[in-house]
Each structure stands twice: as structure tokens, then as C-alpha cells.
Amino acid sequence: MISAIKGAFILVDQGYVTECGTLLRTVSDSSSEITSITEGVRSGAPTAAQNKFLEQYFTSIPEDPGEYDAQKKEEFVTRDKLLSAHYRLAEESYNANVKDSPNPDRVRKVIRYLAHMYDKFVHGAYITAMELYNGDTGRFMVSRHESVEYRVVWKTQAASKLHEAICALHMVAVGMGMTGLAERIQRAQKELYESGEMSPS
Numbered sequence: 084m085i086s087a088i089k090g091a092f093i094l095v096d097q098g099y100v101t102e103c104g105t106l107l108r109t110v111s112d113s114s115s116e117i118t119s120i121t122e123g124v125r126s127g128a129p130t131a132a133q134n135k136f137l138e139q140y141f142t143s144i145p146e147d148p149g150e151y152d153a154q155k156k157e158e159f160v161t162r163d164k165l166l167s168a169h170y171r172l173a174e175e176s177y178n179a180n181v182k183d184s185p186n187p188d189r190v191r192k193v194i195r196y197l198a199h200m201y202d203k204f205v206h207g208a209y210i211t212a213m214e215l216y217n218g219d220t221g222r223f224m225v226s227r228h229e230s231v232e233y234r235v236v237w238k239t240q241a242a243s244k245l246h247e248a249i250c251a252l253h254m255v256a257v258g259m260g261m262t263g264l265a266e267r268i269q270r271a272q273k274e275l276y277e278s279g280e281m282s283p284s
Contacts, residue, residue, distance in 0.1 A: 084113045084248040088241060095237040098227025101211060103237050104204035107244045111201055114244075114251040115165060115194075121251075121258040122168035132164035162198060169194055235283055242280040246272065 087106045094103040120137065123129030139159060145151035173190040203211045214233075215224045228234060249272050256265035275281070 084110050084251070087113075088245050088248060091241045091244070092238070095234055095241055098224075098229070098234055100228045100234065100237045101204060101215060103241065104201060104211065107240060108201035108205050110244045110248055111198065112162070114247045115162065115169070115198075117251040118172075118254050119165040119168035121254040122172055125254075125258045126171075130164075130167070132160050133168070136160040136165060163195070166191075166194055166198075239281050239283045242275065242278075246275050246281060249275065 087110045091103045091106040091110070094100075094106065116136070120129075120133060123133035139157075145154060170187055170191050173185045173187040176185060177187055178184045215228065216222075217224055217229065249268060253265055253268040253272060256268055
């Protein structure tokens with residue numbers, strides 16, 4: 084995750100916003116998977132999906148095309164099943180009487196929406212392709228995105244994914260009982276959250 088975030092910042096500095104989005108999508112997937120697995124460990128009762136994901140994660144890779152072809156084919160655990168851990172965490176900490184308490188239904192909607200949008204950078208979509216179109220020149224910006232303001236927006240996206248990765252690392256530290264490390268990571272979370280780096284304004 085960390086090298087991908089560093090790469091994303093380098094790309095956006097150079098104006099390669101689409102490539103930045105592609106890397107950030109992988110960061111988001113990794114963060115979600117880490118959070119899901121640590122939630123299962125912490126609960127002491129991991130779901131079937133969490134157990135299956137771990138089993139698939141540690142499955143040996145086939146050494147040649149023939150071995151792969153002979154393997155029993157099975158579907159990978161879906162992202163939605165892993166994201167269920169996020170919703171459980173939100174439900175656990177939700178308090179209707181506390182301002183900014185994470186509403187579980189909103190958490191579900193926002194996470195799924197953002198994941199759907201970042202998918203467009205990996206699988207391709209008209210909307211992400213047209214981000215590189217310059218209507219003034221009638222050409223695509225294949226060298227770099229020419230708008231400084233738009234690159235700033237993408238820097239905030241990279242900062243947001245950095246925060247997401249830090250949250251996942253915090254979950255690992257908590258799950259492993261590393262109290263001192265968890266506290267340091269939590270301070271970093273708070274510092275980044277309050278820095279304004281995740282807002283383009």
C-alpha cells in the first residue's frame with residue numbers, strides 16, 4: 084500500500100491522473116481486505132467469507148499453464164462480502180446521540196460508491212477516458228493533465244487513500260495488541276485528518 088501511495092503522489096505531480104487513480108484503486112482494495120481480515124480476527128468469529136479469503140490468499144500459484152488449467156476453478160470472495168466487516172465496525176461504534184458518529188447505512192453507501200468509481204480506472208470507462216480530453220484543443224492530454232486545479236483534486240484523493248491505509252494499519256496494530264503502536268498510528272490518522280490535505284478547498 085505504501086509504495087503504491089508514494090507512486091500515486093509522484094504520478095499526480097507529473098499530471099498522470101488516470102494512472103494515479105489506478106494505483107489508488109489497488110490501495111483501496113488492499114486496505115479493505117486488511118480491515119476485513121483484522122475485524123474477523125478481533126471478533127474471534129471470522130465469517131465464512133473471511134476464512135475463504137485467507138485460504139485463497141495462501142493458495143500456491145500454479146507453476147505452469149497446464150497445472151492452472153487442471154485446477155478446480157472457484158470464484159474469488161467478492162469485495163461486497165469483505166466490505167461487510169466495515170459495516171459491522173460502523174454499527175459497533177454508531178451512536179445516534181454523538182455528532183459525526185459513523186452511520187452504518189451511510190458508510191455502506193459511500194464505500195460501495197467510491198469502490199465503484201475507482202473500478203473505472205482499472206476496467207475502463209468513458210468518464211475516466213474523457214478526463215484527459217481537452218475541449219479547447221480537441222485533443223487528449225496524453226503527456227499529462229494540463230489543469231493544475233485538477234491535479235490538486237487528485238492530490239486530495241491520494242491523501243484520502245493514505246488515510247484509508249493508515250486506518251487499516253491501525254486495525255492491525257489493535258488486533259495484534261500492539262497498544263503503543265496503535266496509539267502512534269491513531270495520532271497520525273488524526274494529524275492527517277485535521278491537516279486539510281484531504282480537501283481541495
